[in-house]
Amino acid sequence: MTDHLLLPAAGVGRRFGHDRPKQYCTLADRTLMEWTLDLWLNVRLDGRRLLILAQSDSQGRDIARSYSNLDVAVGGEERADSVLAGLEALNAQEQDWVLVHDIARPCVRVEDIERLLDHCHRTGRGGLLATPVSDTIKRRDGDAVSTIDRRQLWSALTPQCFRFGELKQALASALSAGVTITDEASAMERAGFPVDLVEGARDNLKLTRPEDRALIEFYLMQQGR
Ligand code: C5P
Numbered sequence: 001m002t003d004h005l006l007l008p009a010a011g012v013g014r015r016f017g018h019d020r021p022k023q024y025c026t027l028a029d030r031t032l033m034e035w036t037l038d039l040w041l042n043v044r045l046d047g048r049r050l051l052i053l054a055q056s057d058s059q060g061r062d063i064a065r066s067y068s069n070l071d072v073a074v075g076g077e078e079r080a081d082s083v084l085a086g087l088e089a090l091n092a093q094e095q096d097w098v099l100v101h102d103i104a105r106p107c108v109r110v111e112d113i114e115r116l117l118d119h120c121h122r123t124g125r126g127g128l129l130a131t132p133v134s135d136t137i138k139r140r141d142g143d144a145v146s147t148i149d150r151r152q153l154w155s156a157l158t159p160q161c162f163r164f165g166e167l168k169q170a171l172a173s174a175l176s177a178g179v180t181i182t183d184e185a186s187a188m189e190r191a192g193f194p195v196d197l198v199e200g201a202r203d204n205l206k207l208t209r210p211e212d213r214a215l216i217e218f219y220l221m222q223q224g225r
Contacts, residue, residue, distance in 0.1 A: 002096045004047035006086040009103035010054040010075025022207050023103045035106035042110050052086045080181040084171045094165030101159040104207045107219045112200040119198050126162035128185050129200030130154040157204045160184040166193050
């Protein structure tokens with residue numbers, strides 16, 4: 001059984017609102033993409049590492065060339081299309097494990113990644129890093145507002161780790177049904193495969209909005225990187 005890594009980086013980052021994709025914004029001396037790629041150099045994996053880029057992304061290809069053992073695949077319209085394209089390019093064994101990690105999460109900790117992998121290897125069940133929700137969450141349906149019991153709520157982070165064969169089947173099925181899928185776990189849940197939550201650090205933030213940038217810079221500094 002082998003562990004592979006997919007790094008979806010084919011998004012345009014609409015909510016970030018810059019003229020270029022958010023993975024190319026610079027934090028100190030490096031692009032966000034390089035911060036994330038550098039972190040993964042510290043994780044021992046025996047399989048392939050695949051960076052998923054938009055078709056026309058020459059900057060990403062240039063960056064990828066400076067990392068050894070990093071292959072490139074072309075992504076799709078939505079994140080789930082990109083991940084499925086990455087799985088097709090990976091062409092792994094059914095039982096292999098695939099970690100999927102957002103390129104826009106540079107602060108993930110190596111020890112959290114290793115804990116997730118250990119969990120999957122030990123139990124044979126797929127899972128994801130997640131944190132318990134700390135805000136009180138409201139549901140608005142027209143004028144009706146209700147409160148959801150937050151003791152049951154977790155925020156989904158990445159990496160997410162699933163068996164190659166099951167993940168490919170679950171994503172293909174969700175996409176062909178036209179279901180909106182924003183992470184791998186939701187496709188796995190829909191397909192009836194087990195999904196476990198492994199608690200991860202809260203600083204594993206995704207760069208989504210401009211105000212996240214200063215916080216990510218702070219977390220990287222605090223981690224001594
Ligand atoms: O847009 P969002 O922040 O949810 O994207 C999460 C990750 O998925 C990012 O790393 C982004 O580059 C990637 N993505 C992708 N292909 C898309 C859309 C998003 O690889 N079509």
